[in-house]
Amino acid sequence: MSEALEILLARLYSSPLEAERFLEDRAAYARAAGLPDEHLQDMMAIDAGTLRFTAQSFEHKRRRSPRAGP
Amino acid sequence: MWGRMRRGMRKLNETPRDRVGLAWRDELAVDIHIHLQDIDCLEILADREFRASRQRIAALRELARQVPLSLHSVALGLASSEPVDEKRLARIAELTSRIEPDHWSEHLAFVRAGGFEIGHLAAAPYRPETLEGTLRNVERARRVVGSLPHLENIATSIRPPGSSWSEEHFVGQVLQGTRAPLLLDLHNLYANAWNFGRDPVELLRAMPLEQVRSVHLSGGCVVRDAAGVARLVDDHLHDPPDVVFDLLQVLAANATCGLTVILERDGQFPDFSAVLRQLALARAALARGRERPPLCRSAAA
Secondary structure (H helix, E strand, C coil): CHHHHHHHHHHHHCCHHHHHHHHHCHHHHHHHCCCCHHHHHHHHCCCHHHHHHHHHHHHHHHHHCCCCCC | CHHHHHHHHHHHHCCCCCEEEEECCHHHHHHHHHCHHHCCCEEEEHHHHCCCCHHHHHHHHHHHHHCCEEEECCCCCCCCCCCCCHHHHHHHHHHHHHHCCCEEEEECCEEEECCEEEEEEECCCCCHHHHHHHHHHHHHHHHHHCCCCEEECCCCCCCCCCCCCCHHHHHHHHHHHHCCCEEEEHHHHHHHHHHCCCCHHHHHHHCCHHHEEEEEECCEEEEECCCCCEEEEECCCCCCCHHHHHHHHHHHHHCCCCCEEEECCCCCCCCHHHHHHHHHHHHHHHHHHHCCCHHHHHHCC
């Protein structure tokens, strides 16, 4: 169950655009991504500003230092 | 009996052997070689050496014979319910066998899931399923590489969604389950305390300090998001703030083992005299912490 949550988080953290799409309609995005209902509340509770900042911060770090890349 | 007691008392009075050094960066190579007598230990970024030439590996192996060397990995993704990246693990194993470092280390982070590459270190949800995956991954890493990694706490700007535990509880559970040494990054700890409104000393004391064997020192900067909210980012581009040395002192007062302390810097390199000053500050903080009586050391551990 935690695996589905990790996959969704990785998807959001790997692209600020995906994070924005998620924030437009969290429940629909999460369900479409295969997140079990038990984790839906966790995703609904995310602070939008913090998620945007986090996704952009990862984007910035990837550009500056691709040290953890594939 | 008296001999045994004397040996026991000597053990109580001994100050653990600490080492202070820095992370190897090619930009600093000349200065590192010139000042090697002032540097107790070095850390090599493993991922940058995966495609290293035979000559470079030989040079690193020679360096490892001159000074204790740690091999630092950044992309295995150990703290995850997904299995660890086997190809990277094999590369780490190969590097450790060729360079023969003092030890190796990796972060308590996930860096990919379901084919999505985050490209950096992210905190997975602090919950039992992540713990189970982490224990499996660390054991797998131990088997493949031949030794346990020192496990490092990471900085995060977001409390991992879906967490049912605190960061320190998760770290404690991982260390209890793996018996791995803790690589405590004091700026990561400070950044998390700053961003989540916590007392950094309290957070430090909540960590399993008895398992700390190595330490990272670095710096960062405060940035504001679009809504004007200030956040502390661990960027490795700035000097460690004074509070990081204060935390090192508290750690030294509470740690029972010798600490390998590494100063990390990834860019905007200052003059090397400033680097040496920061190493001196770290040594002074360790010395101040070690001056505290042993009873105080164990009281907060």
